[in-house]
Amino acid sequence: MDEAGLIIQAQRGDPEAFRLLIEPHQERIFRLAYLLLGDAAAAEDAAQETFIQAFRALPRFDSARPLRPWLLRIVTNRCYNTHRAAKRYLAALRRTLFAGEAAPPIDLHDSQALHTAIARLPRPDQEVIYMRFFLDLSVDETAAVLAVAPGTVKSRLSRALARLRPLVADDFQPLSVEETHDSTPTR
Amino acid sequence: MTPRPPADPLEARLRRAAEVFPYPPTPPISTAVRGRLRRAPAPARLRLASVLMGVLVACSLWALPPVRAAVLEWLQIGAVTVVIITPTRTSPQPTATTVMLTSALQLSGSTTRAEAEGQLGRSLPRLALPADLGEPALISVQVGDRLPMVTQVWTMPGEPDQVRLVLAVVNSRGNVMKYMSESGIPIMVDQGRALWLTEPHQMVLYGRRGPETRFVTQHVLVWEVEGFTYRIETDAGKDEAIRIAESLVLTDS
Numbered sequence: 001m002d003e004a005g006l007i008i009q010a011q012r013g014d015p016e017a018f019r020l021l022i023e024p025h026q027e028r029i030f031r032l033a034y035l036l037l038g039d040a041a042a043a044e045d046a047a048q049e050t051f052i053q054a055f056r057a058l059p060r061f062d063s064a065r066p067l068r069p070w071l072l073r074i075v076t077n078r079c080y081n082t083h084r085a086a087k088r089y090l091a092a093l094r095r096t097l098f099a100g101e102a103a104p105p106i107d108l109h110d111s112q113a114l115h116t117a118i119a120r121l122p123r124p125d126q127e128v129i130y131m132r133f134f135l136d137l138s139v140d141e142t143a144a145v146l147a148v149a150p151g152t153v154k155s156r157l158s159r160a161l162a163r164l165r166p167l168v169a170d171d172f173q174p175l176s177v178e179e180t181h182d183s184t185p186t187r
Numbered sequence: 188m189t190p191r192p193p194a195d196p197l198e199a200r201l202r203r204a205a206e207v208f209p210y211p212p213t214p215p216i217s218t219a220v221r222g223r224l225r226r227a228p229a230p231a232r233l234r235l236a237s238v239l240m241g242v243l244v245a246c247s248l249w250a251l252p253p254v255r256a257a258v259l260e261w262l263q264i265g266a267v268t269v270v271i272i273t274p275t276r277t278s279p280q281p282t283a284t285t286v287m288l289t290s291a292l293q294l295s296g297s298t299t300r301a302e303a304e305g306q307l308g309r310s311l312p313r314l315a316l317p318a319d320l321g322e323p324a325l326i327s328v329q330v331g332d333r334l335p336m337v338t339q340v341w342t343m344p345g346e347p348d349q350v351r352l353v354l355a356v357v358n359s360r361g362n363v364m365k366y367m368s369e370s371g372i373p374i375m376v377d378q379g380r381a382l383w384l385t386e387p388h389q390m391v392l393y394g395r396r397g398p399e400t401r402f403v404t405q406h407v408l409v410w411e412v413e414g415f416t417y418r419i420e421t422d423a424g425k426d427e428a429i430r431i432a433e434s435l436v437l438t439d440s
Contacts, residue, residue: 019221
């Protein structure tokens with residue numbers, strides 16, 4: 001049964017249909033919440049609340065629409081006002097990165113450092129970067145999630161990257177290496 | 188869809204970072220959700236009998252011969268003043284210049300979003316919850332003491348006469364009066380003071396037709412953020428109303 005069919009079944013109160021409907025999306029929803037909140041427990045809670053909210057609103061959902069952008073919008077909005085977990089995570093990550101412990105592989109270190117830098121951007125910048133790069137959503141799907149025009153996604157992303165660039169250059173030395181094709185760090 | 192290789196080195200780094208990002212394992216969310224849905228109580232419903240009684244009592248105040256009103260207490264949240272009066276004495280009587288409304292859909296000052304934002308001096312707030320709210324059926328502006336109150340009214344899907352949710356915003360230097368016989372419940376919204384009102388009550392505000400007295404039957408949550416006072420009217424319970432209020436989005440999209 002396709003998604004539209006599962007939505008109709010779930011709208012009729014079929015719990016198994018609802019489970020089948022949300023399972024393919026739970027990893028992506030959880031990961032976006034984790035990117036925005038920086039805390040696994042908070043992300044799990046946000047993901048659960050997202051699906052609970054979706055269940056309650058499902059009777060009014062248009063089964064002809066794709067489910068994923070709607071779910072992503074709900075979790076994005078749910079994470080919007082949650083700041084405390086992200087700040088704790090950021091502080092913990094900074095301590096880990098610069099504690100002098102055994103360094104993780106360079107790509108992983110780079111990834112974590114970039115995430116730390118992104119977390120310092122305004123929330124709308126974070127959202128568009130995470131959706132376009134980390135969740136690999138298309139411009140059109142990102143626009144559907146954020147309820148803006150596709151052109152706005154492109155301009156927002158451009159501004160977000162412009163704000164990210166100096167953060168990367170100034171504060172995160174591993175990321176400020178002059179770009180070469182093999183990207184070999186100098187330290 | 189395969190994205191074309193990015194020319195920007197930062198974009199290339201972001202894509203590599205995304206590929207190796209150390210996400211924690213995804214927990215069994217669908218299982219947990221199914222368990223919670225099984226345990227969840229039935230959706231909160233209005234206690235119809237008590238609401239009707241409240242309406243009856245309040246209406247009887249209008250029908251009784253005038254008796255002097257006695258203020259027991261007043262509570263203030265931003266621009267909203269809640270006046271607690273004894274039920275054996277008078278509440279404000281309608282006059283020839285007072286308009287009595289029974290639904291938020293009857294509010295005067297219907298306008299466009301752009302016009303309302305122009306009068307308010309800022310973007311209209313929006314609510315992230317409920318997620319399927321969509322555009323309001325009515326945007327209304329009342330101006331009293333030169334400070335406008337903007338009210339957005341959402342209706343139930345397929346029921347254009349049935350109010351689903353009301354969100355009002357007014358500068359905290361404004362003045363909105365509520366008259367009730369029972370005190371509201373002090374609560375917290377986003378760690379700030381708020382008031383939760385469950386009793387049907389009268390609310391007086393100023394519109395283009397003069398003072399408009401509206402009888403509010405839904406639950407009301409009043410709170411203040413950064414110099415503006417917000418009200419939502421909803422059939423939801425307190426916890427859900429707090430979640431709705433805390434989903435308030437103030438920045439432009």
